[in-house]
Amino acid sequence: MSLIAATAISLKGDLPYFLVKHDAQGYHFFTAKMHRHNHDTSLGAVLREFKKLGPVNFDQWRLGELTSVNYEGTLMSMYSFDVPDMKTIEEAVNNQLEFVPANKLHGLLETLQTTEFVSFEE
Secondary structure: OEEEEEEEEEEEOOEEEEEEEEEOOEEEOEEEEEOHHHOOOHHHHHHHHHHHHOOOOHHHOEEEEEEEEEEOOEEEEEEEEEOOOHHHHHHHOOOOOEEEEHHHOHHHHOOEEEEEEEEOOO
């Protein structure tokens, strides 16, 4: 089993907002468990776990980048998606995740391994 992280990014003005989980310990990227023995793919595992939160419609989601994030000392793959409508997505995931502006996520964003970015072109 491997953990895969994911976020959705939307712009409001010129400020990026990231879809994250918020709990008593702070903000965290969304994670999904991938089971290679079940022939899971990392992207499939992420999309399936988003769907478990609620009726997410992926029609407007665009795969943005694949990078890595340092999670408790372990390097984990992370997908990001570009999305147009924050409110609709928060409602679709039953407000279990929320869009938070980048300027409030300094600590979390510092866990990204930006040298590992791979951009997906259309």
